[in-house]
Amino acid sequence: MKPADPTANPDELVARLVELARGASAGAPPAPGEDGLRSLELALLRRGRRPARVLWALLPAAALGAGAGVYALRERTITFEVVSGKVGDGGYVTSGPSQGAVRFSDQSDLGLEPGTRLRITDLEVRGARVMLEGGTLHARIHSRPRNRWTLAAGPYIVHVTGTRFDLAWRVDEQTLDLRLREGSVVVEGPLAEAGLKVAAGQHLIANANADTLSLEESGSGAAIGSSSTSSSGTAPSVPAVGAAPSGGSTAPASAEAPDPSSAASGPASGPERSSASNAPAAPGSRGASPSASGGQTLARGAGPVGHAREGGQASWGSRVATGDFDGVLDEAERRGLGRALAEASRSDLAALADAARYARRQEVAVRALTAERARFPGTVQARDASFFLAGLAEGQKSDGAALDWYDTYLRESPSGAYASQALGRKMMIVQRVTGAAQARPIALEYLARFPDGPYAPQARQLAEMQ
Amino acid sequence: MKDAPGQRRLSEDPGPESGVARGGAQVLIFPEAGLAAVDDAGLVKMLVGGDARAPRVVWQRFAPLVHRLLRRAFGPEYDVADLVQEVFLVLFRRAHTMREPQALTAFVISITAHTIRYELRRKTALSWLRFGDTEVAAAAEADLDAREAVKRLYRILDHLSSNDRTAFVLRFIEGLEIADLARTLGVSPATTKRRVAHAWRRVVVHARRDAALVGYLASLRPVESS
Numbered sequence: 001m002k003p004a005d006p007t008a009n010p011d012e013l014v015a016r017l018v019e020l021a022r023g024a025s026a027g028a029p030p031a032p033g034e035d036g037l038r039s040l041e042l043a044l045l046r047r048g049r050r051p052a053r054v055l056w057a058l059l060p061a062a063a064l065g066a067g068a069g070v071y072a073l074r075e076r077t078i079t080f081e082v083v084s085g086k087v088g089d090g091g092y093v094t095s096g097p098s099q100g101a102v103r104f105s106d107q108s109d110l111g112l113e114p115g116t117r118l119r120i121t122d123l124e125v126r127g128a129r130v131m132l133e134g135g136t137l138h139a140r141i142h143s144r145p146r147n148r149w150t151l152a153a154g155p156y157i158v159h160v161t162g163t164r165f166d167l168a169w170r171v172d173e174q175t176l177d178l179r180l181r182e183g184s185v186v187v188e189g190p191l192a193e194a195g196l197k198v199a200a201g202q203h204l205i206a207n208a209n210a211d212t213l214s215l216e217e218s219g220s221g222a223a224i225g226s227s228s229t230s231s232s233g234t235a236p237s238v239p240a241v242g243a244a245p246s247g248g249s250t251a252p253a254s255a256e257a258p259d260p261s262s263a264a265s266g267p268a269s270g271p272e273r274s275s276a277s278n279a280p281a282a283p284g285s286r287g288a289s290p291s292a293s294g295g296q297t298l299a300r301g302a303g304p305v306g307h308a309r310e311g312g313q314a315s316w317g318s319r320v321a322t323g324d325f326d327g328v329l330d331e332a333e334r335r336g337l338g339r340a341l342a343e344a345s346r347s348d349l350a351a352l353a354d355a356a357r358y359a360r361r362q363e364v365a366v367r368a369l370t371a372e373r374a375r376f377p378g379t380v381q382a383r384d385a386s387f388f389l390a391g392l393a394e395g396q397k398s399d400g401a402a403l404d405w406y407d408t409y410l411r412e413s414p415s416g417a418y419a420s421q422a423l424g425r426k427m428m429i430v431q432r433v434t435g436a437a438q439a440r441p442i443a444l445e446y447l448a449r450f451p452d453g454p455y456a457p458q459a460r461q462l463a464e465m466q
Numbered sequence: 467m468k469d470a471p472g473q474r475r476l477s478e479d480p481g482p483e484s485g486v487a488r489g490g491a492q493v494l495i496f497p498e499a500g501l502a503a504v505d506d507a508g509l510v511k512m513l514v515g516g517d518a519r520a521p522r523v524v525w526q527r528f529a530p531l532v533h534r535l536l537r538r539a540f541g542p543e544y545d546v547a548d549l550v551q552e553v554f555l556v557l558f559r560r561a562h563t564m565r566e567p568q569a570l571t572a573f574v575i576s577i578t579a580h581t582i583r584y585e586l587r588r589k590t591a592l593s594w595l596r597f598g599d600t601e602v603a604a605a606a607e608a609d610l611d612a613r614e615a616v617k618r619l620y621r622i623l624d625h626l627s628s629n630d631r632t633a634f635v636l637r638f639i640e641g642l643e644i645a646d647l648a649r650t651l652g653v654s655p656a657t658t659k660r661r662v663a664h665a666w667r668r669v670v671v672h673a674r675r676d677a678a679l680v681g682y683l684a685s686l687r688p689v690e691s692s
Binding site: 012014016017021022039 | 521522525526529538541542544550551555558563602612615619622638639666669670673674680683686687
């Protein structure tokens with residue numbers, strides 16, 4: 001008897017798929033046991049500072065024992081008042097259409113740009129915990145010994161002692177934008193698990209989605225926020241965002257390790273930190289790598305083309321990150337593709353190339369990537385462009401061109417983020433075009449360099465051939 | 467009064483770890499074996515309070531759940547060990563932010579869901595980087611084995627956005643109710659329903675296009691409606 005067609009009933013189809021998935025996971029290896037626990041404990045030790053903070057921070061207080069101490073602590077816990085803004089349910093403070101301000105009893109204050117939302121989740125004797133839900137704030141934290149101020153934004157935590165800075169958290173882009181004006185802070189989060197010290201005059205941009213992080217010298221550049229003057233008087237009056245970042249004064253970042261003591265142990269401390277991170281770049285994410293040619297901003301227009309965003313339009317990078325490929329391409333074509341390719345900032349150009357690749361606009365993608373290489377030679381983006389050009393060529397069955405581009409990438413970025421991919425693809429093409437014998441040396445090289453790489457199984461097969 | 471088995475009254479066993487608080491207050495330390503009975507709220511309290519035994523207990527209680535959720539989200543071929551670790555590291559880091567300590571299970575699921583979404587985005591980016599490498603076997607006859615069928619199922623799930631996929635996995639494969647799912651995802655029930663419906667439609671569309679998978683599913687016994 002012919003089996004019933006499950007596609008006739010979509011519910012039945014899904015039910016069978018679900019059974020399939022459940023059955024598959026039931027047959028999977030058992031849940032992690034002691035080994036996993038040991039690994040976790042090791043990870044906790046490695047990240048010691050953070051869980052230690054969470055888990056052990058209260059121990060001294062506990063040791064203080066009962067009543068009197070607690071009462072004394074409570075006596076000195078700082079307080080705050082919302083000078084300008086609305087206090088909503090759950091302790092939310094929102095600035096509404098105008099700027100807001102929160103003032104603390106320790107003489108610290110926060111200026112809120114319009115539309116900013118935050119929560120003050122903890123008040124302590126020497127600080128507070130503030131969660132920036134979205135928007136931009138200008139913080140001035142009064143310096144005191146043993147300050148315990150923290151500002152959290154998404155997965156990032158900014159530890160503050162006494163300083164003045166602008167902090168923005170763009171929820172949609174998952175982008176943290178921090179500009180230090182005075183003092184220093186330590187930022188923890190993706191790519192900065194061990195804590196990254198950010199000092200006065202530096203500008204940090206981190207994208208949790210794309211797993212990128214850049215740190216650059218911002219000099220006396222524009223602050224984050226709008227150009228309107230603070231109505232509360234607590235926040236500094238700042239120039240507008242989107243102004244060219246520090247003009248020509250943008251210095252090559254001390255991004256690699258501004259403070260070895262704080263950054264050296266973090267995974268983000270190596271050269272080409274963002275592009276070489278374990279996490280592959282998400283769409284629109286390539287533009288954050290600090291490079292020798294100077295720092296750059298992520299998700300903020302810096303060039304003539306990317307500048308036309310006064311109406312609140314998101315940057316090309318952020319639009320690509322949200323899947324708006326066609327929108328980016330349309331805007332580029334409206335302005336003139338040639339002009340965009342010639343004038344767009346490096347991050348915009350990378351975003352345009354990404355948008356074109358993802359929208360399968362091969363010709364535009366090739367032009368944008370070629371422009372990246374021509375206009376910004378030596379940068380990470382330019383080097384990465386050769387890898388993407390190889391992929392495009394391969395997609396168009398141009399094996400020769402693909403091999404050339406993969407070789408270019410491997411020559412320029414032997415330890416680049418895509419090196420294992422490039423070598424693997426090269427191996428596959430050579431095998432297909434000229435045969436296994438020619439591909440075997442590449443396979444051996446691949447296994448020597450990337451024994452756990454994505455093409456390791458194919459490489460092993462080739463290596464085992466006689 | 468006799469102590470519970472394994473329970474140690476520290477006042478009778480003073481030592482370097484006596485645990486006698488200042489002011490003479492008596493502190494009882496329970497061995498880990500007894501901690502299995504601690505409820506979720508108590509566990510959170512221990513975790514936030516810095517009890518060194520808490521991570522182990524949390525791990526023992528929730529590792530199977532986290533592991534299963536991740537397996538179901540990514541498929542049996544995917545190595546989820548690091549993700550399991552990541553979930554717990556985030557949990558320990560965020561424990562102090564819990565407003566309802568008794569809802570620890572929901573909190574764990576929520577972190578796992580977030581981890582799934584994050585990992586899916588990474589995975590998607592990786593697939594973009596391999597866009598020249600689409601070596602999908604042509605759909606053949608209904609002679610697939612279960613392993614290949616599972617691969618094809620997860621390939622279908624790869625077509626979903628991270629949000630939709632997470633919603634689909636938690637709703638259908640894990641069986642979460644809409645209200646729980648909404649809390650887990652941090653969105654409204656209406657948004658959750660939309661997400662689930664969207665994911666469901668896309669899965670159906672993609673599955674119907676895979677003749678080999680459909681053939682395999684047709685060869686299975688009908689699923690008993692629960």
